Amino acid sequence: MVKFEQFIAKRFLKGTDRKSLSRPFIRITIASVALSVAVMIVAIAVITGFKREIKNKVVGFGSHIQITNYDSNQSLETTPIPTDLPFINDVLKIKGITHIQRFAIKAGIIKTDTDIQGVVLKGIAPDFDWAFFKKNLVDGDTITLSDSSTTNQTVISKTLADLLKLKVGDTYDMFFVQEPPRYRRFTVAGIYDTKMVEFDKMFVLCDIKHIQKLNGWANNQATGLEILVDDIDRVDDLWVDVDDIVGFIFLDDGSRLKVQSIIDKYPNIFDWLNLQDVNAIVLIVLMMLVAGINMISGLLIVILEKTQTIGLLKSIGASNKSVRRVFLFQSAFIMLRGLLIGTIVGLLLCWLQKEFGIIKLDETFYFLSVVPINIVWWHVLLLNVLAFFIGIAMLVVPSMVISRISPEKTLKFE
16 A cells, blocks of 8 residues: 555656646755755755864863862962872773873063063973964974973963964063062963964963973973863763762872863853754754744645545545545655755765865854854754654644545536
8 A cells, every 4th residue: 555655656756747736845855845945954064064163162271171279269379289290091991081191381571672561381291282383383383392401481372462463483572470570581482373362362271381380380390281082072971981080189298189070171162052952952943833834835735736536546545644645645755856856965065165264253252254054964864863853743733634625515527
């Protein structure tokens, strides 16, 4: 019986006359489904791309997980921890953790001949992962670090370079408010630009040994340890694993260690990013409603045009359920065409934007220069599957109008 219903549905599609009333409506329905799917694919690709880019930039400045002294307050004058703790090897054995590096921070004031600016000096060691900053480097180069010598070279942001009128090769003085007050003279080795103005305006990268000397710390002391993971979506789970190892360890001075994820450190940013998921859900629901309503309209028009055919099928013994299946199969074929066309168009638009950056953004508001694209194939597949089944489910009720059509009223005899 199913093969019979499919056969009739295909005949309806292939045999639709050019003068038929339903023919343009079928095309409109296919176009509507295709447009809805294309919009959903592009929207999801843009939203996930935006979230990924912003997350990567925030992580670039602070890593995924940080281990610091529990006694450290929210100021930039931190209590150091030893960096040669025995648990480090145990942390590295956790599946998903890719790297651990030392860091130290200290507030300072940059002064040039004409300008002054407060910044955060971030000290890094030879084990620092430069991947993020190399990707965003716009001039100069990164600094070469060594355990045996100290370099005065630094990497600053384009925002700071513009504010202080500095370029690669220039020197500048940085003053530190402490007892007694101190200063250091640094050289600009490289300039980065992440478009994250609040972060770019704050961080200057330097040799960690400068901060150790300024604070009177030993060579094995630092503000903390930064941990990088292979998947930011697993940060919360990996944070728990790290905290299980580190959270109950007491240092020699009686203090404890604090394990903090990047999500907990910058909750406002990640809460804002999570709101984008709500926007995506609202858009998907609206697009599916539009496609579903158009499918319902198209189905009702087809049913009205095929009234005599419905009466004929019933007169030869076809049940209401069987006839409904014919039109549901026809609608399914129409929807599959729309889904295929929409998926191709959506992926093509995403590819064009990703390759050529056609649509630009205001970096001041969006932290990005172009609209980002992140195509996740299971997202595309899930959208198609959901659109198909939700669309068919929406057609079940209107298809029941077929049960009210009686053969004696629709068949005409000469």
